[in-house]
Amino acid sequence: MTPEDILQHNPNVVSQAQRKQYFQDGFLTIPDAIPAEWVERLRTLSEQFLDASRRFSVSDNVFDIGPNHSTETPHVRRLKALVDRHPDFWAFASDSPLTEIAADLLGPDVKFHSSKLNYKWPGGGEIVHWHQDITAWPHTNYSLVTLGVHLDDVGYEEGPLSCIPGSHNGELFVQRDEDYRWTGSISDNDMAGVDLDSAADMQGGPGTVTAIHCRTIHGSRANLTKRVRALPLFVFASADAFAWMPPPSPTSKTGEIVRGEAARFAHFDPRPCPVPPNWAIEGYNSIFAAQK
Template identity: 45%
Template sequence: MQPEEILAHPPRVLSQDQRSFYLEQGYLLVESLIDAEVVDSLNRVTAAFVQASRGQRESDEIYDLAPGHSAEVPRVRRIKTPDAQDKAYWDFACGLLADVAADLVGPNVTFHHSKLNFKWADPDATANAVRWHQDAPFYPHTNYSPLTIGTYLTDVAAEDGPLKVLPGSQEGPLYDHYDAAGNWTGCLSDADAANLDISKAAVLAGPAGSITLHNCRTVHASEPARSATARPLLLNAYASADAFPYTANPSRSHHDRALLRGEVVRWAHHDPRPGQVPPDWSSGYSSIYAAQSGEELVAE
């Protein structure tokens, strides 16, 4: 759908100004949208998963664990596919957020994936930073409608490593996310990153219950966390139903391609702009942290 077609549909949650801003700038921050009771419920479920991780020695299909994780000091970097791990996460993904997605991609909305990322304060100032990257190369589709909605489960200030985005970058180039040797790095090269005008970056901090939104082409990153909070960020990705994936879902659950709003679409919409193809994720995927830190190198 073209932006004017999307805006022609009545808004469900967002204002017309917010919708127009997202479509022009490739991102949006909506503060305190999620009720405190819902946030509290999600935090209780999340705390139970972190507590259970104390018995884990290595990453598995549920947890991505940071180096140094232990029973005494649990360091979960990611809960994988939370939508498949607990009904509370899935119910949340199907509710208000799906209406927000419909406001921005059109009335027919499919679910792509979810993940819950943490940032623990670490003496190594770069340990939990996320380098500049785009989401589209991780899961290319026939068009660039896919977006990610992040929900802050705690208050997030600048020292907590909030999401930062480059406004309007969704209309710019799609960058190479492989290194010169052909290994997947999940981020821009140092040379490409050096050419970004980061003075224009928008830092999306906000209180608990705030949501961040960014298009799959939007260039984004986050600074390392320097506070005591773990900054849990629940991420849910959606797409217009006329966007069909070219490759395996790196974070696939049994909810992959679930229709959350509208009708089944029989015709794919193709964006003429080319897209990079990632490695074959069908045998599994760990996390962006592992890729960007060099813990694992995946060749094309």
Template identity: 35%
Template sequence: MSTVLSRAQVDAFWRDGVLTVPDAVTSDQLARLNADLASWVEDSRAHSAPFGPPTLDERPRFDMGAEHTPEHPALRRVNNPSDISDAYLEVMTDARTVDMIADLLGPNLKFHHCKINVKLPGARTEVAYHQDFAYTPHTNDDVVTALLMLDDVTEENGCLMVVPGTHKGPIFSLFKDGVFTGRMADDIESDMLERQIPVTGKAGSVCLMHTRLAHGSAANRSERPRGLYICVYTAADAVPIARNPMPNPNEGRIVRGAASPTARMIPLEVELPKQPKSASFFTVQGQASAAAE
């Protein structure tokens, strides 16, 4: 099996829980991804509430923040774009990013879900601290997210912020007083904010992130957009123990190697999430979607 990542890069990922790699897709792939995203942003100007061909669980495909207007669109989420775009499907199944995941998790990989998170200029979208595993628990934690940078990503336009090493620590609750808030408690988040580091890079770079790594991000304070194409992959023997928050026709698709006849279990305990019924998880964290008057 050919490898993309060096031994040093693989070791750095397992040490820190995060690794950024440049030139993860071709220039043609990046251009096609951005062309489709630009068309969806343009389409959003004609809508005043979440819209689009529904996802597998009948939620809107496209979600905008409450600040959205035709003049200043605030499209913030495209759910499972690989369902509706050949460009996004190609990158999800057969880009260098997938080979990088195989270098980390082994030769047998399957796909879980994907999305685009967008922070357009003037939008107020932010992400409170959380760990993805608490949204998508599996029988083991060989689960890696590939966050492909569609734009140059900087601290000013709302880059991902992470706390290296937290993938080796506890799985923090995303509940408050019995309600699933999708975010860590305030005191824990304050600690994370004191220790966080930025994940920046040029368009076409990818951030590979362990499912248990603590992360969040601030709003875009610049005049440049920040888009991420986010694909979640698992080892073939990692079996979900909660419903996919973003069900899709490709869930469980083997993208490298072969399917596993067994489920590999590791000792862990995790609260079962309350999956969102709204257009995106941003509402779970308290950020309202645009609403038609």
């Protein structure tokens, strides 16, 4: 769907002014969007999985294990395919205020794409370099959004997500090195033409939702605190957006309609999109592994 079409539908929880802001900037921070009970449930699940990771030492389809991981001190960079990890993650994605927000930004017919939980540990190990999400999972159009949920306070020190306003209307960069290997990040050369001074942090307390348009350039700095910063992320698409390459992190729910109805026609946006590796053949671990 186009932003104009989406704005014609009455919103559920996001105000019309916020929706316009989202389409203008390519991102939106929504404070107090998720009730405390949900935040607490997500936090508890996150802690349980971190604890369970102590028994593992190599990355698999559940955990992306970082280089300093041990039984005593877990260093998990990502819990993968959240909705397959616990039914409550799927309940949250498919029937909660989060799903309402997705519908407000994508239109009444919403398709679930993927989900993960990123951990940013104290120090610079999980710096996320500037990138655009859609080049990893291209679709026939660009009506996709990544929604993140703050489980705790996320301020400057915690390494919040940071976005370049208006970059969703600019070009899509090839996230590969000189040998055309996937890097998952935009090269310094390409970033030289981007106004980094305009970058805006997405800060906020527990229950804040961060919405990032799939074309928006974003990243996150080091965690300067002594605590891990956990960030569950959920990707949704308008029902009329169809993937044209295998997804990097498929889940059993990928492609399910969570609001409204399945599309009878695909919508095609003519703006070109670089072709990612074929993840079904090459496999995918996480953005942290790719950006190393």
